[in-house]
Amino acid sequence: MPYQAEISRDNPSCFLFLIDQSSSMSEEVSAGDGNQQKASGVADSINRWLQELSIKCAKSDGVRDYYHVGVIGYGRSVGPAFVGSIAGRDMVPISEIADCPARIEEKTSKIPDGAGGLVEQTAKVPVWFEPVADGGTPMCRAAMEGQRIIQDWVGQNPAGFPPIVIHITDGEATDGDPMSRMRSLSQLASSDGNVMLFNIHMSANPDATPVSFPDSADGLPDEYSKMLFETASPLTPTMRALAKEHRIKTTDKSRGFVLNADMVLLAQAIDIGTRPSNLT
Amino acid sequence: MWICTQAFHVPKHGNAAEEYEDAFFPDRVSQRGLTAFRCAVADGASESAYAGEWAQILVRSFGRRRLRLAQNQRTWQRLVQGRPVPWYLERKLANGAHAALAGLLLRDRRQRNPRRGSWRAVAIGDSCIFHVRGDELLAVGPVCRSDDFDNNPYLVSSKNSGPLRRDDPHVSIVSGSWRLKDIFYLTTDALAQWILAEYEAGRPPWKFLRALGGKQKSFEAVIEDLRKSKALRNDDTTLIRVEVK
Numbered sequence: 001m002p003y004q005a006e007i008s009r010d011n012p013s014c015f016l017f018l019i020d021q022s023s024s025m026s027e028e029v030s031a032g033d034g035n036q037q038k039a040s041g042v043a044d045s046i047n048r049w050l051q052e053l054s055i056k057c058a059k060s061d062g063v064r065d066y067y068h069v070g071v072i073g074y075g076r077s078v079g080p081a082f083v084g085s086i087a088g089r090d091m092v093p094i095s096e097i098a099d100c101p102a103r104i105e106e107k108t109s110k111i112p113d114g115a116g117g118l119v120e121q122t123a124k125v126p127v128w129f130e131p132v133a134d135g136g137t138p139m140c141r142a143a144m145e146g147q148r149i150i151q152d153w154v155g156q157n158p159a160g161f162p163p164i165v166i167h168i169t170d171g172e173a174t175d176g177d178p179m180s181r182m183r184s185l186s187q188l189a190s191s192d193g194n195v196m197l198f199n200i201h202m203s204a205n206p207d208a209t210p211v212s213f214p215d216s217a218d219g220l221p222d223e224y225s226k227m228l229f230e231t232a233s234p235l236t237p238t239m240r241a242l243a244k245e246h247r248i249k250t251t252d253k254s255r256g257f258v259l260n261a262d263m264v265l266l267a268q269a270i271d272i273g274t275r276p277s278n279l280t
Numbered sequence: 281m282w283i284c285t286q287a288f289h290v291p292k293h294g295n296a297a298e299e300y301e302d303a304f305f306p307d308r309v310s311q312r313g314l315t316a317f318r319c320a321v322a323d324g325a326s327e328s329a330y331a332g333e334w335a336q337i338l339v340r341s342f343g344r345r346r347l348r349l350a351q352n353q354r355t356w357q358r359l360v361q362g363r364p365v366p367w368y369l370e371r372k373l374a375n376g377a378h379a380a381l382a383g384l385l386l387r388d389r390r391q392r393n394p395r396r397g398s399w400r401a402v403a404i405g406d407s408c409i410f411h412v413r414g415d416e417l418l419a420v421g422p423v424c425r426s427d428d429f430d431n432n433p434y435l436v437s438s439k440n441s442g443p444l445r446r447d448d449p450h451v452s453i454v455s456g457s458w459r460l461k462d463i464f465y466l467t468t469d470a471l472a473q474w475i476l477a478e479y480e481a482g483r484p485p486w487k488f489l490r491a492l493g494g495k496q497k498s499f500e501a502v503i504e505d506l507r508k509s510k511a512l513r514n515d516d517t518t519l520i521r522v523e524v525k
């Protein structure tokens with residue numbers, strides 16, 4: 001049975017984000033309580049996710065390295081997208097990530113005080129990844145870079161829980177057909193199973209309607225959406241159970257593909273993609 | 281009442297001894313003439329910080345007198361506050377620590393019957409108590425089937441205020457009577473699940489558990505074998521055996 005490996009400090013797993021940073025990522029998209037630039041929304045989602053993962057792995061004596069995480073951006077160039085002291089590194093243990101945010105912002109929000117009023121609450125928000133929207137969409141090169149990083153990682157961790165790759169894009173590749181590159185990436189495997197590839201398509205196509213974890217390419221608006229559906233990995237039973245928690249319907253043929261994600265759906269998709277693991 | 285107990289414990293494979301986050305109380309007892317005896321195991325949740333300390337506070341509180349949750353929570357708060365912590369621990373500590381708890385109280389009733397007494401078990405979460413007479417399982421709880429363990433049991437929080445109430449649906453209170461030579465086992469979830477699975481498969485492990493004697497090393501070896509064969513989940517593992525002699 002695949003996807004059963006226990007995740008521990010001796011046998012960690014990893015997450016790799018491939019983030020489209022092309023100029024069209026400056027367009028706006030719904031963010032629940034207003035609109036937000038796609039690039040800013042993606043950066044917020046990833047920073048929040050890194051914060052939650054750091055807290056999840058924290059114990060009284062520090063953060064335990066159950067996971068390594070990489071964030072690769074592609075736009076004007078292709079490469080590691082962390083900022084701060086971990087800039088330039090493609091796969092970083094979660095303890096170092098937790099200890100090295102580029103900065104910690106303080107954000108205030110109003111929450112119910114339990115007596116019918118509102119009270120201001122200040123939360124610390126660490127930042128590791130900044131929004132960028134500049135250049136073309138070299139998706140083929142990004143997939144090749146992802147393949148190289150995952151291949152190295154699996155070579156060092158051959159029995160690990162399979163790497164999970166979350167690919168977020170809004171557009172069309174400008175450097176060729178990425179189909180075979182994406183397939184090669186998702187066919188990499190540890191002894192516990194294949195890499196899980198999630199494709200999240202923030203499409204600009206006016207015909208695109210939001211779709212979450214479909215089980216066929218029927219109705220997808222263009223060849224890019226279809227390619228991203230075809231290359232996404234099938235959902236595991238655990239992922240399907242998590243989708244149900246988020247009130248998203250799936251079938252046993254559903255794939256890790258989301259079309260026209262707003263920021264709420266983007267956060268849900270990242271949660272569904274990254275939570276299923278035997279962290280004990 | 282003559283009570284003999286022995287506790288056994290093994291940290292999760294891959295973790296250091298100081299990373300063990302279960303707790304038990306007491307370690308070992310052989311005492312005659314008792315009119316009451318209390319013992320407990322607790323299982324600190326792995327996603328909490330200072331969960332082992334919280335589990336320790338709970339078993340000592342239950343074992344020495346009775347559970348005083350508000351006081352226990354203040355003890356935990358004093359332990360964790362006042363030290364500078366990195367950003368990721370701030371929110372973790374604000375969420376508190378969590379633990380499962382199973383406690384057992386035995387009472388002598390010699391004035392009524394010299395060979396019998398009463399017991400009461402209190403449990404929150406998935407640490408379990410088994411009452412065994414000879415080869416017969418008389419009572420088990422709060423989880424009664426090996427399939428009923430999951431990753432989200434209700435746990436005792438170091439943050440919620442207010443005392444535990446008897447009518448709280450998450451608090452399981454069961455009582456019964458014991459006879460001389462009865463044995464009680466208190467275990468944290470991984471071993472409780474294995475015991476129940478063996479029992480359901482027609483292989484009750486009572487002889488094996490009795491045969492452990494007082495040897496912690498034997499227990500460690502058995503647990504290692506069970507983990508290797510995947511019969512036992514890799515988790516902190518704790519057992520208290522209580523014999524009424």
